Amino acid sequence: MKKLSTALLLALLCSTAFAGPGEDRQKSFKKVLLSFEPIGVMLRDGPFRKDQFIKHADDLKAAAAVPFTLFKPNSIDDVSRAKPEIWSQPAKFKAEQDKFLAAVSALQAGARSDDLATVRIKYAAVTQSCKSCHDSFRGPKR
Numbered sequence: 001m002k003k004l005s006t007a008l009l010l011a012l013l014c015s016t017a018f019a020g021p022g023e024d025r026q027k028s029f030k031k032v033l034l035s036f037e038p039i040g041v042m043l044r045d046g047p048f049r050k051d052q053f054i055k056h057a058d059d060l061k062a063a064a065a066v067p068f069t070l071f072k073p074n075s076i077d078d079v080s081r082a083k084p085e086i087w088s089q090p091a092k093f094k095a096e097q098d099k100f101l102a103a104v105s106a107l108q109a110g111a112r113s114d115d116l117a118t119v120r121i122k123y124a125a126v127t128q129s130c131k132s133c134h135d136s137f138r139g140p141k142r
């Protein structure tokens, strides 16, 4: 009994200490979502607080490129939703990233303006870019 619980404890420790590539990517994308979500809430439900909006847009910009450093070949594990097309169509995957990062930069720049209509258009472009990449390169929930 004592042996078993030690083994269990070790297994638990290891599973948290060595997260797999799928989990690492998902955590990284969740950071992206963490700054992106309040931007959407502010635009949909208000009130629009420019200083806060700028901070979220800056955080989004800082987080946006990080997940794409975590796509090593052969890194689809049992939690990952990454599709094999990420590696078999690298130019298309890169184009989706570039479009996304450009849209995030445009939103960050737009956040400094007082033109809410334009900010909404830039926000919509980012949303569209998340969806476009997910449609091609993210598989169903596991």
Ligand code: HEC
Residues within 6 Å of the ligand: 021, 022, 023, 025, 026, 027, 029, 030, 032, 033, 036, 079, 080, 081, 082, 083, 093, 096, 097, 100, 126, 127, 129, 130, 131, 133, 134, 137, 138
């Ligand atoms: C260039 C492609 C690409 C773009 C752009 C992109 N994602 Fe993803 N996203 C992925 C892939 C691929 C995964 C699956 C990673 C894995 O599980 O290994 C993922 C996973 C996620 C996850 C992890 C949770 C889950 O269930 O998969 C969240 C949250 C997420 N994306 C949100 C976003 C948001 C929000 C945006 C836009 C602001 C965005 N993503 C833009 C490709 C992209």
